[in-house]
Amino acid sequence: MTIHILGSGSATPTVTRNPTAQLLEVSGRYFLIDCGESCQISLLRKKIPLLKINHIFISHLHGDHWLGLPGLISSMHLAGRKLPLKLFCPAGMEQILQTIFSHSETQLQFEIEFSFHHPTEKKVIWENADLEIFSFPLAHRIPCHGFLFNEKKRLRNIRREAIEVYNIPVEELINLKLGKDWLHPDGRIIDNRLLTKDPKPSSSYAYCSDTEFAPHLASYFPEVSVLYHEATFTEELIERAKLTYHSTAYQAAEIAYLAGAKKLLIGHFSSRYKDLNPFLLESQKKFANTCLVFDGFSLDF
Numbered sequence: 001m002t003i004h005i006l007g008s009g010s011a012t013p014t015v016t017r018n019p020t021a022q023l024l025e026v027s028g029r030y031f032l033i034d035c036g037e038s039c040q041i042s043l044l045r046k047k048i049p050l051l052k053i054n055h056i057f058i059s060h061l062h063g064d065h066w067l068g069l070p071g072l073i074s075s076m077h078l079a080g081r082k083l084p085l086k087l088f089c090p091a092g093m094e095q096i097l098q099t100i101f102s103h104s105e106t107q108l109q110f111e112i113e114f115s116f117h118h119p120t121e122k123k124v125i126w127e128n129a130d131l132e133i134f135s136f137p138l139a140h141r142i143p144c145h146g147f148l149f150n151e152k153k154r155l156r157n158i159r160r161e162a163i164e165v166y167n168i169p170v171e172e173l174i175n176l177k178l179g180k181d182w183l184h185p186d187g188r189i190i191d192n193r194l195l196t197k198d199p200k201p202s203s204s205y206a207y208c209s210d211t212e213f214a215p216h217l218a219s220y221f222p223e224v225s226v227l228y229h230e231a232t233f234t235e236e237l238i239e240r241a242k243l244t245y246h247s248t249a250y251q252a253a254e255i256a257y258l259a260g261a262k263k264l265l266i267g268h269f270s271s272r273y274k275d276l277n278p279f280l281l282e283s284q285k286k287f288a289n290t291c292l293v294f295d296g297f298s299l300d301f
C-alpha cells in the first residue's frame with residue numbers, strides 16, 4: 001500500500017496546506033479518500049491520472065472534505081470518462097451533485113454509482129479477492145465515517161525445491177498454499193512448513209476523518225499497520241476541540257496506542273498553527289511512531 005496526502009489542512013486552506021484529501025494505492029488501484037478543494041491540482045502534481053480513480057470515499061459533508069468533488073467529476077467528464085464511478089458517501093451528496101450539474105447543464109457521460117454510509121456500525125462496503133474496505137461511524141458534529149482498508153491474508157509461498165524432492169503433483173499446490181500438510185503416498189505426513197514459506201505480511205490502513213476523542217474507535221482497526229487520525233488542535237485548545245467535535249494530537253496518539261497501531265499519521269491541522277512541531281512532540285509523548293503529514297507526503301507500507 002502507498003498513501004499519498006493531497007491535502008493536510010482543515011476547514012480553511014493555508015498557502016502550504018490544502019483541505020483534506022488522500023489517495024491510497026493498493027496493487028495499482030487508486031482509492032480517493034475525501035476530496036477537499038485543490039484535490040485535482042494535488043493529483044496533477046503527483047502525476048496520478050484522473051481516469052484511473054474508480055472509487056471515491058467521502059467521510060462527511062463538511063465542505064473541507066468534498067468541495068473539490070464537483071470539479072474533479074467535471075474534469076473526468078471532460079476527459080471522456082465512460083466507466084462508472086463508485087462513490088461511497090453520505091446520502092445528501094447525491095442531491096448536492098445533482099443540483100450543481102443540473103444548474104450548469106452538465107450531462108455526465110458516465111454513471112455515478114452511489115453507495116450511502118451505514119449509520120451505526122462497522123460494515124464491509126467493498127471487496128475483491130485481495131482487499132476489503134470497511135466504513136465505521138465517527139463522533140463528529142454531523143454524521144461522519146472513517147474507512148479501513150484491509151489486505152486479505154495472502155497465500156503461502158511454495159518452496160520449489162521441496163516440491164521437487166517430494167514430487168508433489170501440481171493440482172495439490174493450492175492446498176499447500178492454503179497451509180495444509182501433504183499426505184505422501186507412502187503414508188508419511190509432510191509438515192506444510194517444509195513445503196511453503198510465510199507470505200509477506202498483509203497491510204492495513206485506517207482513516208479517521210473528523211472526530212472528537214472516542215476511545216471505542218480503536219476497536220474498529222485492531223493492530224492496523226498505519227492509522228491516520230485527525231489532530232486539529234494541540235492540548236492547550238482541548239476545550240475548543242470538544243466544542244467543535246475534533247481531536248488533539250495527544251488524543252490521536254491515545255487512539256493509536258489503544259488500537260495497537262504500528263504507525264500513526266496525524267493531519268487536519270487548524271490553519272491557526274504556523275509551526276506544527278508541538279503536534280509531533282505532544283503525540284510522541286503517548287505514541288512514539290507518529291509522523292506529521294504534509295501536502296505531497298507519501299508513505300509505502
Ligand SMILES: [Zn+2]
Nearest residue numbers: 060062140210
Ligand atoms: Zn468536519
